[in-house]
Amino acid sequence: MDKNINAMYFSATGTTQKIVLAIANKIAEFDGQTVKNIDFTLPEARKVAVSFTADDLVVFGVPVVAGRVPNVLLKYLDTLAGNGALAVPVVLYGNRNYDDAAIELKGILESKGFQVIAAAAFIGEHSFSKILAKNRPDEKDMTIANDFAEQIYKKLNGPDSMKPVYVPGNQPLGSYYVPKSANGDPIDIRKVTPKTNTEVCIDCKLCAHVCPMGSIDEEDVTKLNGICTKCGSCIKKCPVEAKYFDDPGFLEHKQDIEVKFASRREPELFLS
Structure with a gap:
């Protein structure tokens, strides 16, 4: 496969980074390539616009926030230039749900000139918690990430390499997820600080x-x-x-999701 492999991600606690690098490195391994690492987690990195060409493949990862792509990243993502590069959007969520984040990220990348040839939703330890999806992505997740990379490589070298990818979600996009109290009242944690x-x-x-x-x-x-x-x-x-x-509301929401969403969810992969 004659493509430059790039891993590009926002990853505050390292979970998204772990999955994106695993996928990109495995794809690159098949042809003995090295991966270009583009980490835009910190503010200084987001001051530099990034562009690609049709010679690039980009594994692109962001965490899920309230069921969507983090809105604080939208201005930066609007500066991207795909120029025909292939892309694999990956979203990572804390075991509740990724809602419309995957379809949103796919749409953003396509609007910036990328051609999406695969996509995925993986699970990582929740940003609010040390017990919800604890220590994920774990060994099982990493095995799935490696298998996903192999499937991407095979697709790119097969007859359906440019086949459109279906990603579930709402169009138009749904609302951001709103935490609720035990009484069903909305909990606003937007201004909560550590x-x-x-x-x-x-x-x-x-x-x-x-x-x-x-x-x-x-x-x-x-x-x-x-x-x-x-x-x-x-x-x-x-x-x-x-x-x-x-903050009492934040702690109530944290405890609520730790109980309601304790059952393990598995990654979802989209290749066709």
């Missing part, structure tokens, strides 16, 4: 460096200078577990 336990914080600044929005103040990590997407990066990567959420 707190810092100053008694255990060692002021290592790691939380400020890994925040995808660049919102945590490096001089005073207890302060936010921008929005919080609840991506979990500052909490899950803190070496002393100094970051946490204490």
